[in-house]
Amino acid sequence: MNSQNVQEGVAMLDTVQGPVYRPGDEGYDDERTGFQTAGPHRPSVIVGAVDADDVRAAVRHAAEHGLPVAVQNTGHGLPLTADGGLLISTRRMTGLRVDPEARSVWIKAGVRWAQVVEEAAKHGLAPLSGSSPGVGAVSYTLGGGVGLMSRLYGFAADHVPAIDVVTADGRARRVGPGDELFWALLGGRANFGVVTGLEIGLVPVPHLYGGGLYFDTAYIPDILEAWRTWSATAPDAMTSSIALMPVPDIPVFPEPLRGKHVAHVRIAYVGDDGERLVAPLRAVGPRLIDTVDEMPYTASGTIHNEPPVPMAYHATNVALDRLDEETVGDLLALVGPGSPDRAILEIRHLGGAMAKEPSVPNAVGNRGAEYLVGVLSKLGPGADVEALHTRVGDALERKASGRLLNFLFGANATPEQVRASYEPEIYERLAGLKAVYDPSNMFRLNHNIPPSG
Ligand SMILES: Cc1cc2nc3c(=O)[nH]c(=O)nc-3n(C[C@H](O)[C@H](O)[C@H](O)COP(=O)(O)OP(=O)(O)OC[C@H]3O[C@@H](n4cnc5c(N)ncnc54)[C@H](O)[C@@H]3O)c2cc1C
Incomplete structure (x- = not known):
């Protein structure tokens, strides 16, 4: 650790119990880096808060010095780079x-x-x-x-x-x-x-009927259409989504999926008749992998099976009041198996109790949305991600009913998109x-x- 810089930080924030980092300090890079590694930020000071008193001291310090304040826990959201500001890192507050x-x-x-x-x-x-x-x-x-x-x-x-x-x-x-x-x-x-x-x-709810149904490329149009019509009449106890993704041909992925563009239907059902409910989806065709079964809630992370490792990505998400055939066709053309762009398409089914006003009102917006459509691209050499996301945005914008705050990703979220949330x-x-x-x-x-x- 660069002790001189750290000491300087501590002297300015002398009541803080957790570490204080400035650019150049050992630990600064680790502290500012989270799950989303695109556009890493360079705050002028980071306070690794251990409790509410540390947070109060950091906020008072920022007020005194006219610094803007950012907060970060895991970095899954990273809304805007905190360059020049004071970053409060909460990762130590795990009680x-x-x-x-x-x-x-x-x-x-x-x-x-x-x-x-x-x-x-x-x-x-x-x-x-x-x-x-x-x-x-x-x-x-x-x-x-x-x-x-x-x-x-x-x-x-x-x-x-x-x-x-x-x-x-x-x-x-x-x-x-x-x-x-x-x-x-x-x-x-x-x-x-x-x-x-x-x-x-x-x-x-200690148990769910849940998991993933994976279909091979040839079944993508059929399972997408089957899921679209099936989800529209699914009971509220059924929460599901579908993703289309090109799976790299590398050993970290299960062998049956490697090198294929697959459809992944994710099921989470609270009830006893899950097998009957899911039967019309299984009837679409053979599954490359089928993990949908009774599971303890502790295994619920396997339903979407998202990678836990940090990555750089770009995402576009919009909320829709309805999902029609035309929209599905547009999405397939843009990011389906035939497209030269290797992106992940995800459609989550919303509605049900989300559309109802809660017993205690809050400021969550766009409760009426029925679906959330997202396209996610990993950033890497040679990928023209910006151009693809402009096309996706253009195709979806005229149909969008709004945005959901949690799914506004990265610095690409404009003030208009925040407003639309x-x-x-x-x-x-x-x-x-x-x-x-x-x-x-x-x-x-x-x-x-x-x-x-
Ligand atoms: C792989 C993945 C899966 C996801 N799945 C879902 C999902 O199923 N459902 C869903 O709704 N969302 C989902 N999200 C979105 C996620 O909920 C948001 O990005 C959320 O903000 C992440 O919070 P974080 O603490 O992990 O990330 P961070 O990047 O640390 O925080 C994100 C932002 O939240 C604010 N913030 C953080 N901590 C505090 C605090 N203590 N007080 C005030 N503000 C704070 C800050 O503005 C911060 O920049 C997913 C995101 C990813 C990347």
Whole structure:
């Protein structure tokens, strides 16, 4: 470690218990780097917070020095590079406490879903976690949270009884239902402060009927069409998605998939008649791999089977009110097996309980969307990713009903796309509250909602 730089940092932030890093310090690169490795940021100072007091000290320091503030846990979201700003890294804040009676868990800012899933399972409970166990539970929930059981239970944000947050004035506050800041944080995320802890609801679902159905290239048009019509009438207890992906011919992937463009249907069903429900999809053709069966919720990360290793990628995601044949045809032409572009297409089925207003209102936008379409490209030499994503954006834009905040990826998210993540009245109310709680827009290194006026 470059002790001179670190000492200088500590002297300026002398009450902080965790490490403080500046460019050039040993540990700086590791601390600033997360899952998304495209566009790494270069903050002028990083505070590796260990508790809420460290977060308060960091926010006060930033206010004193006029620095913009960014927050990072796992780096799965990386909305904007925090160049020149103060980055609060929460990865050391990993405490959690399950209350089995209340069916809830208090989680600190650095907790990932894998940890919550494991602890909740000891009490026969499960969180409303998403496709990847490596994602940070706090940011996921503040951004809405589209989970494996969301069509049955709604957004993860709809099941939050209390939030601990440090606001731009350096105050630590606990907020709950009825507080305007509580409403704003659940959907407005990092715009309103650094959340240091969150209480989230758990559900009594120790098992799922779930897994993946993998079909070979020749079956892609049929399974896509079968899933499209099947999902439109699926019960709320069924949450599913489909992905089309070119699988590299390398040993890290299962042998039956290697070198093929495959369709992967992901199933998560809470109920006893899953086999009957999934039968029309299996009837489309033979599966290269079929893992759909009764599974403990602790195995739910295998449903999407997303890679845990950091990578550089570009993604375009839009929400749709309906998925028609024409849209599916356009997507197949753009990123299907015949396309020269090697990209992953994912379509998630939304709706169900997500479309309903929660018992305690929050600022999560675009509840009415029925599908979420995303195209993801790994960045690498020779790939003209920008051009492909412009074409995908153009094809989907006229059909889009909006965006979902959690699926606005990287620096390619424009202010218009942030705005499109909310209904106009929600956005205006958020901008008004931003003017109250963060009038100088200290928290702007995010999917930013500038203060109104
Ligand atoms: C592989 C993969 C799978 C995913 N699956 C799903 C899914 O199934 N459902 C879903 O809804 N989303 C999903 N997402 C999106 C994910 O929920 C968001 O990107 C989320 O913001 C990631 O949070 P993080 O802490 O892991 O990432 P980070 O990059 O560390 O955080 C993202 C942003 O959240 C804000 N933030 C982080 N911590 C705090 C805090 N303590 N207080 C206030 N703001 C904070 C900051 O602005 C930060 O830049 C997925 C993303 C990836 C890459």
